[in-house]
Amino acid sequence: xxxxxxxxxxGCRAIxxxxxxxAPGQCLGITGPSGAGKSLFLRAVADLDLHEGxxxxxxxxxxRITPPQWRREVALLPSESAWWYDTVGEHFxxxxxxxxxxxxFESDALTWQVRxxxxxxxxxxxxxxxxxxxxxxxxxxxxxxxxxEVNTQRAEALVDIYCKENQPAVLWVSHDLDQLKRxxxxxxxxKQGRLTLLDVEVHxx
Amino acid sequence: MTIVALSPFDLTLAAGLVFxxxxxxxxMRLGLERQLAIAAVRMTxxxxxxxxVLKSLFSHVHLGWIALVACVMLLAAGxxxxxxxxxxxxxxxxxxxxxxxxxxxxxxxxxxxxxVIIRPLPWYxxxxxxxxxxxxxxxxxxxxxxxxxxxxxxxxDQRTVIEGRLMIGDSWQRAIEAPRRESIRSGLIxxxxxxxxxxxxxxxxxxTGQILGGNPPMEAVKYQILIMFLIAGGTGLGTVxxxxxxxxxxxxxxxxxxxxxxxxx
Numbered sequence: 156x157x158x159x160x161x162x163x164x165x166g167c168r169a170i171x172x173x174x175x176x177x178a179p180g181q182c183l184g185i186t187g188p189s190g191a192g193k194s195l196f197l198r199a200v201a202d203l204d205l206h207e208g209x210x211x212x213x214x215x216x217x218x219r220i221t222p223p224q225w226r227r228e229v230a231l232l233p234s235e236s237a238w239w240y241d242t243v244g245e246h247f248x249x250x251x252x253x254x255x256x257x258x259x260f261e262s263d264a265l266t267w268q269v270r271x272x273x274x275x276x277x278x279x280x281x282x283x284x285x286x287x288x289x290x291x292x293x294x295x296x297x298x299x300x301x302x303x304e305v306n307t308q309r310a311e312a313l314v315d316i317y318c319k320e321n322q323p324a325v326l327w328v329s330h331d332l333d334q335l336k337r338x339x340x341x342x343x344x345x346k347q348g349r350l351t352l353l354d355v356e357v358h359x360x
Numbered sequence: 361m362t363i364v365a366l367s368p369f370d371l372t373l374a375a376g377l378v379f380x381x382x383x384x385x386x387x388m389r390l391g392l393e394r395q396l397a398i399a400a401v402r403m404t405x406x407x408x409x410x411x412x413v414l415k416s417l418f419s420h421v422h423l424g425w426i427a428l429v430a431c432v433m434l435l436a437a438g439x440x441x442x443x444x445x446x447x448x449x450x451x452x453x454x455x456x457x458x459x460x461x462x463x464x465x466x467x468x469x470x471x472x473x474x475x476v477i478i479r480p481l482p483w484y485x486x487x488x489x490x491x492x493x494x495x496x497x498x499x500x501x502x503x504x505x506x507x508x509x510x511x512x513x514x515x516x517d518q519r520t521v522i523e524g525r526l527m528i529g530d531s532w533q534r535a536i537e538a539p540r541r542e543s544i545r546s547g548l549i550x551x552x553x554x555x556x557x558x559x560x561x562x563x564x565x566x567x568t569g570q571i572l573g574g575n576p577p578m579e580a581v582k583y584q585i586l587i588m589f590l591i592a593g594g595t596g597l598g599t600v601x602x603x604x605x606x607x608x609x610x611x612x613x614x615x616x617x618x619x620x621x622x623x624x625x
Contacts, residue, residue, distance in 0.1 A: 201527060202614055203527065203617070204616065222531075222532075222614050222615035222616075223526075223530060223531050223615065226527055226528070226529045227528070227529030230528070231527050233524070233527065235520065236524065237521045237523070237524025237525070238524070239521045239525065239538070285528065288528060288529060
């Protein structure tokens with residue numbers, strides 16, 4: 156068994172019979188047309204949707220790990236984040252490890268009212284909330300879709316720091332091919348239920 | 361005090377009121393005259409039938425017959441709960457959840473009331489058992505119907521929040537905690553309100569009936585108080601059980617939110 160995330164004969168509504176290994180520290184980019192099921196694929200890996208086949212995290216099979224534990228370790232950052240308490244800080248268990256400053260927030264951001272947040276602020280804080288769980292696998296679904304250039308760089312830099320320190324396996328979904336080229340060693344396209352390696356040089360963004 | 365017996369003519373006079381209402385509905389184009397007529401006829405037929413059933417039940421006291429009538433009442437209540445759900449569980453669970461919870465709460469409380477509190481002889485004396493069960497089922501049914509409808513609606517509307525909580529590693533219990541609490545509360549508020557208003561705003565139907573039937577007011581009041589307590593207990597128990605089972609059913613063994621188990625009817 157290999158370390159990191161491993162999928163065998165994995166299938167869900169978006170993908171058929173996929174064998175995939177993402178090693179610790181490896182970042183794998185996924186792009187593809189809208190509606191191809193990139194988000195559905197990530198949801199299934201986070202065990203939020205029904206799926207076929209088997210999954211392992213660091214050699215331990217998914218059904219030997221409780222669902223909450225799996226989702227803390229294999230963390231999905233959805234493109235639209237959800238908030239359920241009034242203030243930002245209530246959504247964090249304790250102080251977030253780092254990043255408020257790096258993401259361009261004041262130190263009192265944790266006391267802010269969630270309903271006053273812009274969509275970009277929500278997205279950056281959601282990233283922070285996910286990292287606070289110290290996941291070993293990151294499933295990032297359009298993590299910078301609502302962000303301007305400055306904040307996109309800030310968010311990418313934060314993911315960078317986390318990756319350097321913790322060596323997680325990363326699946327990064329984005330429409331931004333430049334971003335995927337910057338962040339990932341290999342980029343795949345999801346189309347008609349299959350992941351195919353994209354030759355980045357031949358298909359410029 | 362003697363009871364003034366009602367003649368068919370008296371009832372016809374009263375039915376005239378509904379007829380006038382139907383005419384009014386036609387004149388004002390409310391479009392309700394058909395439903396009014398059906399409801400009035402159904403009510404009359406159903407009550408006459410139940411009168412016949414009770415009459416023969418009272419003259420042939422047998423546990424088997426009473427159990428049969430109780431089952432019919434339970435199944436009818438189960439259907440009613442199902443009919444009031446905007447989104448209901450698919451398959452057996454749609455009917456089973458509410459019916460099972462009503463069975464647990466109403467039957468348990470009726471048996472408690474008969475065996476420990478009222479203690480008629482025999483304990484299943486239909487004059488007590490059937491009206492008690494009927495009142496418990498009727499009220500528990502309301503609580504469960506309101507609560508379940510709320511639970512499934514909230515789960516549907518707040519799926520992003522519930523799944524958001526699952527994503528950051530909350531258990532299904534934590535993810536559904538707030539909707540569950542809210543649903544149980546909404547199921548219980550009607551009975552709390554009716555206890556608040558009892559006597560001040562409304563004279564409860566059972567008590568009114570007993571007084572009209574010639575019973576001394578204080579006896580009627582004591583029975584009404586008993587019934588109110590039983591109803592509160594039964595509604596509470598039934599709502600808690602059904603919302604608990606329903607909340608569990610919204611998730612599968614891997615704690616995924618399974619909204620595909622709901623369907624709009």
